[in-house]
Each structure stands twice: as C-alpha cells, then as structure tokens.
Amino acid sequence: DVKVTQSSRYLVKRTGEKVFLECVQDMDHENMFWYRQDPGLGLRLIYFSYDVKMKEKGDIPEGYSVSREKKERFSLILESASTNQTSMYLCASRQGIPYEQYFGPGTRLTVT
Amino acid sequence: AQKVTQAQTEISVVEKEDVTLDCVYETRDTTYYLFWYKQPPSGELVFLIRRNSFDEQNEISGRYSWNFQKSTSSFNFTITASQVVDSAVYFCALSPIYNQGGKLIFGQGTELSVKP
Numbered sequence: 001d002v003k004v005t006q007s008s009r010y011l012v013k014r015t016g017e018k019v020f021l022e023c024v025q026d027m028d029h030e031n032m033f034w035y036r037q038d039p040g041l042g043l044r045l046i047y048f049s050y051d052v053k054m055k056e057k058g059d060i061p062e063g064y065s066v067s068r069e070k071k072e073r074f075s076l077i078l079e080s081a082s083t084n085q086t087s088m089y090l091c092a093s094r095q096g097i098p099y100e101q102y103f104g105p106g107t108r109l110t111v112t
Numbered sequence: 113a114q115k116v117t118q119a120q121t122e123i124s125v126v127e128k129e130d131v132t133l134d135c136v137y138e139t140r141d142t143t144y145y146l147f148w149y150k151q152p153p154s155g156e157l158v159f160l161i162r163r164n165s166f167d168e169q170n171e172i173s174g175r176y177s178w179n180f181q182k183s184t185s186s187f188n189f190t191i192t193a194s195q196v197v198d199s200a201v202y203f204c205a206l207s208p209i210y211n212q213g214g215k216l217i218f219g220q221g222t223e224l225s226v227k228p
Contacts, residue, residue, distance in 0.1 A: 033215075043203070043218045058215070090157065097214035098145045098164070098207060103157040 003027070004104035006091050012110045019078040021107050023091030031094040032074035033101060034058075034066065036087040043090065049074055081111045114139050116206050118219035125194055126227050133189040133222045135204030141165075145207040146180065146187045147216065152200040163187065194226045 007022035025032065033048040035058075045058030047066040055066050063085060067075045074093075078085055088108050092101040115138040125131045137146065148160040161171060163180050171178045175192045191198055201223045205216040 040220075042220045043216075045215055048215065088155065092157075098162075098209055100147055100159045100162050101216060102159060103149075106155040108155075 004091060004093055004102050006089075006104040006107050008107050009105060010108050010110075012112065013078075013081050014112055015082060017078075017081050017111075019081050019109070019111075021076040021078075021089055021091075021109070023074045023076070023093075023104055024072050025074075025093035025102070026072065027093065027095070027102075028071065029093035029102075030071075030096050031101075032068065033092040033094070034064075034074065034076045035090045035092065036060070037090055037106075038087050046076065081109075083111050085109065086111045114141075114206060114208055114217050116204050116217055116219035118202075118204055118222050120222045121220070122223045122225070124225045124227065127196060128193050129226075130190060130192050131194050131224065131226075133191075133202050133204075133224065135187045135189065135219060137185050137187065137204070137206045139185075139206060139208055141208045143209045145209065145214075147205040147207065148178065148187075148189050149203045149205065150200045151203065151221070157203065160189075191224075194224075196226050196228055199224060199226045 003026045005024050013019050034046040035043045037043045044060050049055045049068045065077045088106050090106045091104040094101045117136045144165045146163045149157045151157050177190045179188045201221045203221045204219045
C-alpha cells in the first residue's frame with residue numbers, strides 16, 4: 001500500500017512565524033504535490049515537483065515555497081505565516097503521469 | 113479552459129437508497145483522465161477510480177459504479193444500497209495529460225450524508 005505521511009495533523013502558529021510542513025512517501029514516487037483545501041474553494045494546487053530538486057508553481061504559490069532534496073520528502077514552507085494561510089494542507093504523491101495521486105492525512109494549520 | 117463541475121453541493125439519503133453523484137467536465141484535450149476520490153470525515157482523500165478518455169466502458173466495483181459518457185462530458189458515480197460508512201465528501205477530478213503537467217483539476221465536491 002502507498003503510504004503518504006504528513007508531519008502534523010494539527011498545527012497552530014503565530015503571524016509572522018516561519019512554518020514547515022513535511023510530507024514523506026514510501027513508494028518511490030517521482031511526483032509530489034501540495035494542495036490547500038478551503039470551504040467553498042475546493043482543492044487548489046500550491047506547488048508540485050516532478051523529481052528531486054525540481055519544482056513547479058501551481059495555481060496559488062504566493063506566500064509559499066517548497067523544497068525537495070530527497071525523492072521521498074517534499075516540504076512546504078510558509079516564509080512568514082499570515083492568517084489567510086489558515087487552511088487544511090494536503091500532500092500527495094504519484095508514480096507519474098497518468099497515474100492517480102495518493103494523499104496524506106492532511107495538516108490543519110491555524111495561524112493566529 | 114479546463115473545469116470540473118459537481119453541481120450537487122450536498123445530498124442526503126437514507127441507508128439502502130441508491131444515490132448518483134454527478135460530474136461534468138470541460139476540456140479541449142482529446143487525451144485526458146478522470147478520477148473520483150472520497151474524503152471521509154478523517155480528512156484523507158481516498159482514490160476510488162481512474163478512467164481514460166478512450167475507455168467509455170462503465171465500471172462496477174461492488175456497490176460502486178461509474179458511468180462515463182464522452183458525448184455529454186460526464187463521469188457520474190452511483191452508490192447502490194448506500195450505507196452510513198459512505199458518508200463523505202466525494203470529488204471528481206480531471207487530469208489533462210499533455211497540458212499543465214497532468215495536474216488534477218478538482219470539482220468542488222459533493223457532500224453525501226447517509227442516515228440510518
């Protein structure tokens with residue numbers, strides 16, 4: 001079974017803090033993704049990575065950056081957290097196009 | 113433009129009823145994939161099915177079935193004899209293969225509530 005894990009289920013941070021969300025997959029997948037999910041807006045792609053050290057902007061990259069130093073790990077970084085970044089963050093991985101994405105359990109981030 | 117529309121925001125049924133979740137998509141691509149995911153209250157999206165644009169055969173898996181009609185750009189999902197455990201948000205998604213890196217374009221989701 002594919003396993004995608006995220007470092008925290010719930011996280012509370014203060015405005016201006018630097019926040020790291022970690023995602024690890026154990027299936028040697030090439031592609032990894034970060035989404036945020038908000039009520040009424042569905043899932044929106046923040047960043048994705050085709051391979052180690054490669055990254056591409058998604059639909060809403062502003063205020064975020066990513067890092068992929070190892071194939072199994074994809075980190076999402078909020079350089080200076082703001083209240084409008086309070087959301088559910090979902091990580092996913094995929095073997096490659098056109099295969100399905102497998103999702104982690106999500107991190108519910110609250111920025112106060 | 114690529115778009116997925118799930119017009120039903122919420123559906124409520126009583127256990128053992130059949131229920132169909134609608135999904136309509138827009139794409140100019142001739143090659144694409146369609147997906148359904150389930151998101152139970154725990155939050156994790158669970159993959160249910162993948163279908164490519166060249167395969168219009170209906171699919172059945174236990175109580176789940178999917179009807180893909182290219183002529184109407186629809187990929188509907190039916191749950192037969194619904195159960196309380198089917199309560200979740202269901203997402204339909206489109207993946208254009210040659211554009212945008214095969215990323216998933218999600219619909220807004222349909223929240224299904226199955227009452228005992």
